Amino acid sequence: MSAHHQVFVRTLKTASRLVSDVSVAAGCELAAVGAGRGPVAFGGRAGPCVVEVELGHDFADDLGVALSAYSTVPTVRVSCGERCREQAAAQQIFDGRAHIGGYDLLRVFYLQALLGRCDTVAGAVR
Numbered sequence: 001m002s003a004h005h006q007v008f009v010r011t012l013k014t015a016s017r018l019v020s021d022v023s024v025a026a027g028c029e030l031a032a033v034g035a036g037r038g039p040v041a042f043g044g045r046a047g048p049c050v051v052e053v054e055l056g057h058d059f060a061d062d063l064g065v066a067l068s069a070y071s072t073v074p075t076v077r078v079s080c081g082e083r084c085r086e087q088a089a090a091q092q093i094f095d096g097r098a099h100i101g102g103y104d105l106l107r108v109f110y111l112q113a114l115l116g117r118c119d120t121v122a123g124a125v126r
Helices: 015-026 083-100
Strands: 005-011 040-046 049-054 073-078 103-109 113-119
Touching (some): 005 083, 015 040, 015 049, 015 073, 015 083, 049 083, 073 083, 083 103
Antiparallel strands (some): 005 073, 005 103, 103 113
8 A cells, every 4th residue: 555645524514615625725626536446536636646535434543533533535645756745735735624614634644644633613523
């Protein structure tokens, strides 16, 4: 399994609003992907980075947090080995969602390191 930066998302917003917000934060258009791409529902490119959005996942709770409570997972990966750009793109998605509010977020790397957390959803179970 390749190492990727991921932002786990919990929100009361609609899936279409979330995808639109991630698209703006990532700086790329996200389009629906066809069957055969596994759990990935939307995808796009931001320079050398591939941005994929899964509207569900089956990751076990880990890193001392309930990952299962965060249903949506934008994943950023690079196609040319530029990890610093991948990290910057994931940080941009995280910061963009944290700035506008309405999202609880976890930024992780390789499902082994919790790099950031932001809780802004009023009334969300913590």
